[in-house]
Amino acid sequence: MIDLLVAGGGPAGLATAILAAEAGLSVTVVEPRAAPIDKACGEGLMPGAVAALAAMSVRPPGVRFGGIRYVDGAASAVGRFRDGQGLGVRRTALHAALSTRARALGVVRVEARVEAVRQDDQGVQAAGLRARWLVAADGLQSPVRRLLRLDLPPRRPARYGVRRHFAVAPWTDLVEVHCAPDAEAYVTPVADDTVGVALLFARPAPGGFEALLARFPRLAERLGPPVTPALGAGPFERRVRRRVAGRVLLVGDAAGYLDPLTGEGVRLGLLQARALVRCLVAGRPQAYEHAWRRLTRRTWLLTDTLLRLRRSPLRRAIVPALRACPRLFDAALDQLAR
């Protein structure tokens, strides 16, 4: 019997597979999509994510960035990381680097989709395979989470995202966040001649990416024609009853998600993967729920606060306040980056 079956070969699933294989477990990843996998993402890895990847010998190619610039109309504010640097990295490059490391450790990859889960006292059956444990790393929509009836209704207004790339040299060593009343644009340098633009918004509108980008006329002017198709995602918020259901454990976006606003999805997925594997190896799978809550609490609180501010009349005061209190901005960034 396989020790660990992982449903989903995104960053959280592959990190779980790598760490489990490093700990001596036999691991199979079930993923329906052919490599390298692309996805709607801002592609900005926080310094903590870069460090977590390096700790598992994964070093994807990308462009370093030193902090974040918020832009709202004529106002702007810059926050710089105190420790380390972020990395703008194409999702395909991140996937390739994680896959290479997983393969080198003997992780088996099966091209299939988990469509049913059966478990008993000894193990779990999914995608025609039997394992001691199943990890659901199958993303925001998580079919496994749905099968196990672990979803809770959302509490906040829905938000969505869409992403494209533009053949333009990065004009700064920062990720830029442009704010409009109902949307934000995240600009991330991902190569010497390419930036990625992820648009987050509250209401899907006719006209797609172009219509949304038109809400940021100064940014749109700099970009020229897009070089990749639009990839979308959402609604974002996923509340989950619990992260451990018998022999099934949830990790990454599948385990619960709020919003990409703080650019922390990958970092949290990697840290959750580490906590999950530690709990399994220690023979204490139930302890993972507590570890997950501890890891995500600060980000959820900050993200929730920012979402509320975005919807409030105070929205226009955020960037001037960050500009007036650069230490506050750096400290907030430090909390996110670690």
Ligand SMILES: Cc1cc2nc3c(=O)[nH]c(=O)nc-3n(C[C@H](O)[C@H](O)[C@H](O)COP(=O)(O)OP(=O)(O)OC[C@H]3O[C@@H](n4cnc5c(N)ncnc54)[C@H](O)[C@@H]3O)c2cc1C
């Ligand atoms: C617009 C946008 C911008 C973002 N910007 C950033 C950012 O700048 N920085 C950052 O760190 N994070 C960002 N995020 C968040 C980040 O993309 C996610 O948190 C991260 O991809 C989660 O990884 P994951 O492995 O949990 O899920 P995913 O990357 O979604 O991977 C899930 C995998 O499961 C597979 N799967 C689905 N169903 C099944 C099934 N039935 N059986 C088996 N496999 C299945 C899918 O094919 C997929 O490969 C952003 C997200 C969005 C939407």
